[in-house]
Structures are given as structure tokens and as C-alpha cells.
Amino acid sequence: xxxxxxxxxxxxxxxxxxxxxxxxxxxxxxxxxxxxxxxxxxxxxxxxxxxxxxxxxxxxxxxxxxxxxxxxxxxxxxxxxxxxxxxxxxxxxxxxxxxxxxxxxxxxxxxxxxxxxxxxxxxxxxxxxxxxxxxxxxxxxxxxxxxxxxxxxxxxxxxxxxxxxxxxxxxxxxxxxxxxxxxxxxxxxxxxxxxxxxxxxxxxxxxxxxxxxxxxxx
Amino acid sequence: xxxxxxxxxxxxxxxxxxxxxxxxxxxxxxxxxxxxxxxxxxxxxxxxxxxxxxxxxxxxxxxxxxxxxxxxxxxxxxxx
Numbered sequence: 185x186x187x188x189x190x191x192x193x194x195x196x197x198x199x200x201x202x203x204x205x206x207x208x209x210x211x212x213x214x215x216x217x218x219x220x221x222x223x224x225x226x227x228x229x230x231x232x233x234x235x236x237x238x239x240x241x242x243x244x245x246x247x248x249x250x251x252x253x254x255x256x257x258x259x260x261x262x263x264x265x266x267x268x269x270x271x272x273x274x275x276x277x278x279x280x281x282x283x284x285x286x287x288x289x290x291x292x293x294x295x296x297x298x299x300x301x302x303x304x305x306x307x308x309x310x311x312x313x314x315x316x317x318x319x320x321x322x323x324x325x326x327x328x329x330x331x332x333x334x335x336x337x338x339x340x341x342x343x344x345x346x347x348x349x350x351x352x353x354x355x356x357x358x359x360x361x362x363x364x365x366x367x368x369x370x371x372x373x374x375x376x377x378x379x380x381x382x383x384x385x386x387x388x389x390x391x392x393x394x395x396x397x398x399x400x401x402x
Numbered sequence: 403x404x405x406x407x408x409x410x411x412x413x414x415x416x417x418x419x420x421x422x423x424x425x426x427x428x429x430x431x432x433x434x435x436x437x438x439x440x441x442x443x444x445x446x447x448x449x450x451x452x453x454x455x456x457x458x459x460x461x462x463x464x465x466x467x468x469x470x471x472x473x474x475x476x477x478x479x480x481x482x
Contacts, residue, residue: 283472288418290418330416334472357416357418
């Protein structure tokens with residue numbers, strides 16, 4: 185599988201993401217700079233974590249209006265898998281590829297710790313290798329992870345089985361304990377936790393691995 | 403032409419920062435603060451000299467970037 189990791193000024197988790205994809209998938213992703221207008225032909229596009237544009241205006245707001253986002257939108261419409269982690273999730277929401285928004289954590293603190301997530305659906309190229317209802321470990325590191333959506337959007341997400349992960353023990357006030365959601369066509373996943381940081385024994389666990397295995401096998 | 407765009411949170415959207423400020427005002431001894439909602443103000447100068455056109459352009463800026471209309475409202479004022 186071919187993949188690309190998109191880097192914005194202020195991204196800082198791209199190296200972990202590249203390493204995870206390379207270790208699990210066997211080939212190194214292309215690293216694409218934000219000013220590009222086109223993407224190489226790939227099967228997976230990843231927007232990694234960080235603090236693009238210093239979180240100025242709103243987290244992900246400036247990055248979401250960059251030229252590369254039009255290319256990502258085009259590829260997503262073609263059905264290419266798009267994964268946004270942490271700041272990547274914020275960018276996907278700001279760009280309108282996913283509904284809702286990520287606001288300041290309810291407790292106002294930056295949270296950097298390990299949390300537990302429940303896998304809510306296995307019906308996606310991201311979660312197929314998990315078991316439905318499985319509780320997995322994952323690190324989080326964010327200040328703006330408090331997911332919000334209006335009642336109508338939330339009802340749709342639930343009805344269409346688009347909530348991919350929920351927190352077990354909500355760390356940030358997210359509505360309905362939401363940690364990650366899928367797009368309507370199920371090929372875009374945004375999540376605040378960092379599965380790329382739990383992929384080998386040296387990380388202290390392997391719970392993030394099935395996500396990449398699902399994708400890379402797809 | 404000078405303009406001001408004010409962005410505020412929609413009613414019902416939880417504002418943890420506003421809540422923290424509200425608490426801090428209380429601890430400074432300002433009694434009777436019923437609530438605080440935090441927003442943003444953008445002072446923008448545009449080349450356009452027609453107030454109507456400038457306002458339309460600023461409305462577009464607000465809708466496309468300055469505000470996230472999922473959670474925020476905006477107001478455009480032409481100042482001079």
C-alpha cells in the first residue's frame with residue numbers, strides 16, 4: 185500500500201506516524217508539504233498531530249484552508265482512506281471533511297496521558313482488525329479535544345454507526361464520550377488519541393497496531 | 403476602509419474559558435457577575451471603498467475563516 189503523510193508548519197508527530205506506517209506496512213510513506221497542490225497517487229493519506237500554525241485562530245483552522253486540503257478533499261471523494269490524528273482530526277473538522285468541531289478541553293488543562301477507548305464499530309478500513317466493543321489503550325496529548333456537534337449531527341453519527349471510538353473515562357468533556365468519528369462514506373477517520381504511539385513492545389503496548397494493520401491490509 | 407468583525411460563541415455552546423474567567427472575576431471580589439462568554443475581535447482594513455461591497459467581502463471572510471459557524475456567530479461593522 186502506498187501512503188502519504190501531510191506536514192504543516194507546526195506539525196510535530198509526523199515522524200512517529202511515518203515510523204508506524206513503515207514498520208507495519210513495510211514501505212515508507214511520502215511526506216508531503218502543505219503548500220503542494222497535488223498528492224502522489226496513494227491509498228492512504230494521513231494528517232498527523234501537532235500544533236499547525238501554533239493553533240492560531242482555532243486549532244486546525246489555518247491548515248484547513250491550505251492548498252493541499254483541496255487535493256485531500258478530492259482524494260477523499262474518490263474513496264481514498266484519510267486518517268487525521270489529534271491536530272489532524274481538528275484540521276479535518278475545520279475543513280468540513282468531518283462534521284463538528286474540537287473545542288478547549290472542559291477542564292482547560294492540556295492532557296497528556298494514556299486513556300482507554302472502546303472500539304464502537306468494526307465497519308471501516310481503519311477498525312476492521314479490532315473486535316467490536318474491545319477496550320484498548322491509547323495515549324492522548326491535546327488541549328482542544330472536546331468534541332462538539334449539534335444534536336442533529338450527533339443523532340446522525342449514531343444512527344449511521346459513525347462513532348469509531350469512545351473514551352472509557354472521558355478526559356476532555358467530549359459530547360457522548362466521542363474520541364473518533366468516520367465520514368459518511370466511512371473512508372475518513374478523525375481521532376484525538378494517538379494509535380501510532382502504541383505499536384511495538386518498546387512503546388509499552390500494541391493496541392494501536394490493528395488500526396494500521398486494517399488499513400494496510402485493505 | 404476599517405472594519406471590525408466580532409466572533410462570539412453561539413448560545414448553548416459550552417465555554418470553559420468564559421467559565422474560568424467568570425470564576426476569576428468572582429475571586430477578585432467582583433460580586434454579581436452572572437456569566438462571562440469569551441469571543442474574538444478582528445480589526446481589518448480593506449482596500450474596498452464602497453461600504454456595501456466591503457461589508458459583503460468581510461461577511462465572506464467571517465464565514466469562510468474567522469468564525470467556525472458550527473459553534474460561533476459573527477457580526478461585521480464598518481468603522482470608517
